[in-house]
Amino acid sequence: MNVEIRINHALKKYGDNVIIPDLSLDIRPGEFFTLLGPSGCGKTTLLRMIAGFNTIEGGDFYFGDRRINDLDPSKRNIGMVFQNYAIFPHLTVKKNVAFGLQNRKLPKDKIEAQTEKFLNMMKIQEYKDRLPDRLSGGQQQRVALARALAIEPDVLLMDEPLSNLDAKLRVEMREVIKEIQNELGITTVYVTHDQEEAMAVSDRIAVMNAGVIQQIGTPKALYQRPANLFVSTFIGRTNVLEKKLVAKDGALAVDFGGYQLPMPNLTAEAQAGQTVQASVRPEELVIVDGGEGIRGTVEFSTFLGLNTHYLVRLETGERVEIIQESRIDDILAKGSTVRMTVKGEKINVFTQDGSRSLIA
């Protein structure tokens, strides 16, 4: 069951319209791999190329050592879960799950046993004789998953499987999916535009934009050390401030206007006097009572229980968002002036065009 997926120089175009110019990717055996990106970035297109529902205009796709470019979808041994579930409405739950097994012409008792196994695994045993339209969204999702897994596919492909569910079910189902995937150890490619969902389920994530992979990494790496400005703004919230690097005490520092933050961890490319994009996440700004810091005025505050969000206008004119753990004393009033320090080891600095990180 554990198969590696290799994609070399994939090309996809519709007519003259190039969707994916040149994409290469290695997905490790048994890995939960997510394609994440804004809508229209080509992530679903790529998934459907792996599944065989989209033509491949160039490049090579491998499952292990087997080149699958010209293999019919029905022969690729994939399990696919669709956004709209694509459950056969005229077949009962059990027949839906057994459908793929019947195509393999397995003996009856084998089909029966395998179907039962996955009905139980997905906890839909009690609905097995129902027609799908009498199931809730979450139950339908379980049927779709059971059906895809019952054929013991080499690869499990999921195309935004949770986007039709409400928020609470979404969280519940992503835990189910993660758990089952861990249990079976099946190589999984998951497509979503929801970064929180991607972080929750994935071993590794590929962030895509305009048909190009921006970065591949663990959720932690993507959040804390994004490779470029796009990734840093797409994953989580951040304040982007255009600043200059200055020399301070023999090292480089980011000049926040009166507050110079030493950055000992920059690459050799970084030079004093260079304009950079500093990406500072809201929780990386700390409001301090006195001493050195960036000065600003509170414009707006939102109390959200665990945290309080502030919108602060800096003296340099930019607006930044700050998230602080809520305190028991009063919320800072609108109009009050504050000082902020920056957690230097956490922030990221990019070249002026945002294409490269300057963090070593």
Added chain:
Amino acid sequence: MWVIISLGLLGLYILFMLYPMLKLLINSVRDETTGAFTLRYFERFFDPDHGYAYTVINSFKVSISATVITLIIGVPMAYLYTMYEVRGRNFLMVMIILCSMSAPFLGAYSWVLLLGRGGAITKLIRAWFGIRLPSIYGFGGILLALSTKLFPLVFLYVNGALKNVDNSLLEASSNMGCKGVKRFFKVVIPLCMPSILAAGLMVFMRSLADFGTPRMIGEGYMTFPVIIYQQYVGEVGTNYNFAAAIAVIAVIITAVIFLLQKWSSNRFSFTMNALHPIERRKAGKIGSFFIHLFLYGMVVISYAPQLFLVYYSFHNVSRTGNIIKPGYSFMNYRTVWPDLGPAVWNTLRICGGALIIIVVLAMLISYLVVRRRNLVNNVIDTMSMIPYIIPGAVIGIAMIMGFNNGPLVLTGTAWIMVVAMCIRRMPYTIRSSVAVLQQIPITVEEASASLGASKFKTFWKITIPMMFNGVAAGAVMTWVTLITELSSSVMLYSYKTITLNLLVYVLVVGGTDARACAASTVLTLFTITTLVIYMRVAKNKELSL
């Protein structure tokens, strides 16, 4: 596999549609004796001395008037039905559907029996008041028969459109001060415009191509399907080539109108989907009375004449069958019984055979057109729509010209009727199948493929079962149009292939009214049974036309 099916379908269209139409075209410009090229027949048609061109103007007058009248009746009916509480709304809906299902010429015939020269009401009024009613024959009669027969189509179309109008649109309109009648014209009608145009075209095409109604009630008022028939049957001397020429002119006219409608409806095309359907209100006492009077009144006017046929069928008559005697019995049924058996059997085998072929081919074609677009399938798509604009009488005459001699002789057999029926009804079934298929997300078929099913197995095990409900509902409606088909079959039948509908026609033309009524009652039973089956098959009680 699919390539073979595509080419096979293409072959069928070429053999059974293009080939006869081509022969029709050739015959229209070929001299009947010498075989040389001539435009004589077209000249003759437009020659003012012969007055043939007048039939086109007549046809237009009738069709335009019928379209306007059915819209004036049908649109407000649908509006009132949707906006207000109406007692027995389901019953009313069933009756309106039933009105739309009856054989076209039976409506005209029943009006003749009621208001004609020897008609029941005519006699009654003369006996009671000594007044002579104005003649029912001619333009007025055709219009009466067509309007009462066709307004249900408009009603059903517009009712369908109003279902997709969201209540909030009406509320927003009221909110901005546009209410009542003003809102009806400024908001409701524009919202339903695509359906109104579609319904208008439907009524227009049907009136234009209708053969039975002008034949029954038109007398001297000729329309061109009647002329084609007469030239072919030869009540005033046969002339195949001239009939072919008229047929070609007819097709050109309908094609132009079809294109005009396409062009105009593209300008009004938009989609709606109601989250909150229109909420029905209770009208005031007086208003409610008039609403009920209008809705039920129209249904009575449309359907009562048919019930009169049923009543009439039980009358005792003289031996010849045309003089009414006192008393009621089943004698008319006994008299037509020997003819009835074969006619019912022919109806079942010919129309049933055609229905099966239509459904199978329509499913295949819709699949090819929607899921496997390529050059051949695009050609099939276009070809399958051609019969939409060809009047039945033209198809009838084309069939004869194509299969009277030459490599494939079919005239006089049941097959030629089956072929004509298939060609005529296929476009409608294909359109509804395409609509059904487009509703099915392609991912369901992809899911099947990912689970290891081949393309053919996917089509057979997934696509067909999922399409079936929708297509079956459409098939029931097709069945009704098949058993009431007259304009092409009337040229193609022989004594061996006479169907129930044709039997009624023959008996009517033969002047044996009561027996015709008996046969027509059996036909009516057929349509009612069909409707009952339809109500069972269709999940919702909506009618797709």
